[in-house]
Amino acid sequence: MKKPNDVIIRSVTKVAVVIILTFAINLFISGHHQPGGGFIGGLAFASALILLFLAFDIETVRNHIPLDFKVVAAVGVLISVLTGVGAMLLDHPFLFQAFGYFKLPIFGKTELATAVLFDIGVALAVIGTSITIIMTIGDDR
Amino acid sequence: MIQTILIYSLVFLSFAIFATIYRLIKGPTAPDRVQALDALGINLLSGVAIFSVLLRSTGFFEVILLIGILSFIGTIAFARYIERGVVIERKQSD
Numbered sequence: 001m002k003k004p005n006d007v008i009i010r011s012v013t014k015v016a017v018v019i020i021l022t023f024a025i026n027l028f029i030s031g032h033h034q035p036g037g038g039f040i041g042g043l044a045f046a047s048a049l050i051l052l053f054l055a056f057d058i059e060t061v062r063n064h065i066p067l068d069f070k071v072v073a074a075v076g077v078l079i080s081v082l083t084g085v086g087a088m089l090l091d092h093p094f095l096f097q098a099f100g101y102f103k104l105p106i107f108g109k110t111e112l113a114t115a116v117l118f119d120i121g122v123a124l125a126v127i128g129t130s131i132t133i134i135m136t137i138g139d140d141r
Numbered sequence: 142m143i144q145t146i147l148i149y150s151l152v153f154l155s156f157a158i159f160a161t162i163y164r165l166i167k168g169p170t171a172p173d174r175v176q177a178l179d180a181l182g183i184n185l186l187s188g189v190a191i192f193s194v195l196l197r198s199t200g201f202f203e204v205i206l207l208i209g210i211l212s213f214i215g216t217i218a219f220a221r222y223i224e225r226g227v228v229i230e231r232k233q234s235d
Contacts, residue, residue: 020210035203054217057230138229
């Protein structure tokens with residue numbers, strides 16, 4: 001039996017993962033005015049990690065990304081709750097969202113909203129949950 | 142004029158999709174079915190592209206990229222399952 005050789009899938013993965021991660025971040029950022037948002041951005045991010053799991057193996061990816069994804073999901077939920085509680089501290093109702101226009105050095109006049117923080121929490125929760133499911137299913141024999 | 146051309150191309154694309162569905166159902170071996178699924182994903186992607194021209198909307202471009210990525214990952218997962226028996230390996234085999 002010949003030893004399997006996956007040099008082609010590994011080379012393709014090294015290029016494709018960068019593109020998929022860029023696309024995931026673009027989906028996440030553009031969620032306010034175009035299709036996209038925290039959920040689908042997190043799922044695209046998780047699909048890039050799944051491609052890494054497929055091309056390499058669980059041990060290698062776990063050594064290079066030393067994150068406990070259960071903790072990632074928990075931190076995401078915590079960030080989402082804290083954005084709601086922070087509005088309560090400033091005498092607004094729970095989950096009140098504010099936005100404003102700022103002058104940034106490179107981007108010029110930009111709209112910054114606190115909904116992005118809530119979306120970051122959603123994305124982290126989605127990434128943590130899906131990668132935890134994949135790793136738990138794929139780990140045993 | 143351009144609308145007619147787009148609708149004709151959608152009809153031909155659905156013919157291609159029916160041909161791949163025939164291979165998907167009939168295909169004697171598992172690799173035939175996996176390749177039929179991959180080709181069906183590509184045809185679906187081009188159908189979405191033609192629809193987004195037909196509807197004059199730019200809201201479907203993310204769908205196009207996502208179908209491409211998901212079809213690629215799904216095909217690789219099936220191919221690894223057929224070749225090795227496992228989808229995700231636990232340790233480096235060699």
